[in-house]
Amino acid sequence: MAWMPPLHRLLSPITADTGAMIEQVQLKPLYYAAQKDALARAGDDEDDQFFELAKLATGLSEKELDQLKRPDYVTIAHYVHEMSTRPSAFFLGEPEESSSHEQVKLLLPLDAAGRTLTELPLEMPALRATKVMKKLTTNKERAEFITAHCTGLMIPDLAHLTVPDWTQLQERIDDFLNQPAAFFRNATST
Known part of the structure; x- marks a missing residue:
């Protein structure tokens, strides 16, 4: 069964821009490129960053988000925090150690080069x-280059990864860049 973002039933309903009542919000996954753009728009203020990401994660307008009662916003902010910091294994309910260094199971399928991928091979x-x-020049350029190199994806394809998939890949690639050969021998010998 494919992973689905949670449905959040609002503690206090709000009024949509259309005048209708909103009683629940279907949360959405955060995608790498959209998150990067939202964080750039928000600047360095953490509250502004969470607000921009909450707009992405909910699909609500700024006016609609501003109506949320604090407990509902805290729930959404918690989801945004997990989406922004946790690897895909967390959402899939798998121990991180269960993924091999050669494959990463994706949270959501990725369409790239005319194929739909549910796992990415890593080299x-x-x-x-x-x-x-x-x-x-920048850390972002370096991360995108080496991620594309290790996965065989094109750099534009990376934009369509969910943030947890990006995080999972960065953890694996960090191992590739910083761990000695013995680390990988120990990880594969059982």
């Missing part, structure tokens, strides 16, 4: 790829 980067990566 350890060659030294020449890390040399190219280090020459890039």
